[in-house]
Amino acid sequence: MSFSVTEPSIRTKWFAGTAVVLYAVITILPLMWIIATGFKSPADSIAYPPKVVFEPTLEGYVNLFTQRTRLNQDDLDALPPPETWYDEMVREQGQVITGRSRYGERFMNSIFIGFGSTFLCMVLGTAAAYAFSRFRVPLKNDLLFFILSTRMMPPIAVAIPIFLMFRQLGLNDTHLGMILLYTAVNLSLSVWLLKGFIDEIPVEYEEAALIDGYTRFQAFYKVVLPQAATGIASTAIFCLIFAWNEYAFAVLLTSGTAQTAPPFIPTIIGVGGKDWPAVAAGATIFLVPVMVFTILLRKHLLRGITFGAVRK
């Protein structure tokens, strides 16, 4: 064998560097746009040509979290002076705060449903993947194919049956219903991904633990789970991203109590003209949890992507 790795030339490095930077700019630009719009005033947000330099304001965020009503100048003047900075900000627009908006609640729904279904998906997925990987399951290949086949059509194709089913079972617009639904959709992905990861863990580790006096279950959670952490982390990210971003089912199956953020954000537009900064602020906050989660697990994610690529 005569493979050799040569140091890339300066030109190649420059080319590669430029390509990466260009790609980064293209992908990050819309993100920056949204984040910037969140801090613009309504006038700046629709200015043409778009303003790159602007005076940042928290108006968008205040509007996002509040419900307001417009008053005429006389009524405004008759009010006692504003108590807080956001009261003042709203008064300057000729409005008063009448209450809290439902964004916080919707956001918490997203957190609860997204992380809840991801957690459930990991528990079930890891257990199923371990069983498929280690034990002689009857009809193993057929079952695995069946699990994969649930992913072969777009989930929304079964939206109507699911809607009817949920109505019968009283799961419409409930947190439990959404968690179960997202878990069901994600489970095939997580079983397959995790099975791949667990297959790569030599069975000798568990056997060593069995010999060392541990039960099968202890061997599983003391030896297999730490080994599978990378796989579980990267699979969890995939599951969370799906559940977090899911829009179609959320529109169809939730309206009040269990509504998640994605179907709620567009409805902000309707409140008092086209309030783009508030929409952008909602989107920006919505980005944070997945970003934090991914950054926390990024080491695992990177290792997960290259996992199994190198035979030791």
Place this chain on the structure above:
Amino acid sequence: MAQIRIESVRKEFGAFTAVQSSSFTIEDGEFFMLLGPSGCGKTTTLRMMAGLELPTSGEIYIDGEEVGMKPASQRDIAFVFQMFALYPHMNVGKNISYPLLSQGMPKAQVKEKVDEVAQILGITDILKKPVGGLSGGDRQRVALGRAIVRNPKAFFMDEPLGALDAEFREHMSEELRALHDRMGATTVYVTHDQLEAMQMGDKIVVMNHGVVEQFGVPQDIYDWPATMFVASFIGSPAMNFLNFHGIVGTGTTAVKLAESEIKVPEQLGGARGDLVLGVRPEHVHLDDSADYRGEVTATEYLGTTQIVTLNTPHGEIKARIPSSTRAEVGENTGLRFDERTITVFEMEKGRALLSAANQGVLNHG
């Protein structure tokens, strides 16, 4: 410390029979080798003793207790895996202490034991290191440490030297043997390397196709193979086989090969038809006065000895003779066999016929 007894143990994987009713006994304190080519069932046999596989039928006794269906964790044995199977998320010390923690041993006592084992194996200075960066030899020592730390009834080792460099194996095999002599615990060791088995083992079981071919001390197995498989698997070069057609009966002391009379140990059984004369290369001598003749086709110089390949009327044979003896390719020479070491096999069954020389070995094997 325990005696291990295997009684008509059988293991099937679906339609495939990995081990066919094997029986043998491993005495307390023995260094016992399970030897055979890959796929012969030796590892499966070991794993059944350890409790990592359940036998399809038969009994396994450890220390007089039937354990065939007991889980591995309750058998009080240690296992050294071929790839060592050190827990990658723990450091060396944690790896060694792991079997003790499962017993709920107090921390101070665990530390004392781990230190003691590390002392024995000379790995005290790496106790805090992660296992990832260790050399093959150190991994091996850590794996051994994890095995000996809890004073198990028996050690099971599955080709523990297989993953090491050739030069290091020699050293490690000595270390292993010395460790065994020091601890005196029953050890069962699986290998496909006949030299390793001969070197280290007190006793050897030779397996092939899931069947125990022979069981005994290395010298007996080498000198008096029970089957043609054992004869050819052990020894390098392998035992020579000269196929002939003839009859042997009780009291036969010579067989006729072509025109020559070849003396054999006094036979105690009878057989007729296709027979095989088995003779080790070192028991073939070039002697021009002998009337059984062959032609030298190749010589291989090995330092003090040489391997000479000869063509005979009954097939090719190899002789291991001193390098000082002259042998040239193309030369026609007489061949003399040490009569007391010859084994006659029945071709069809592949089994050795009983003779005055091998009856002591084969009758109890």
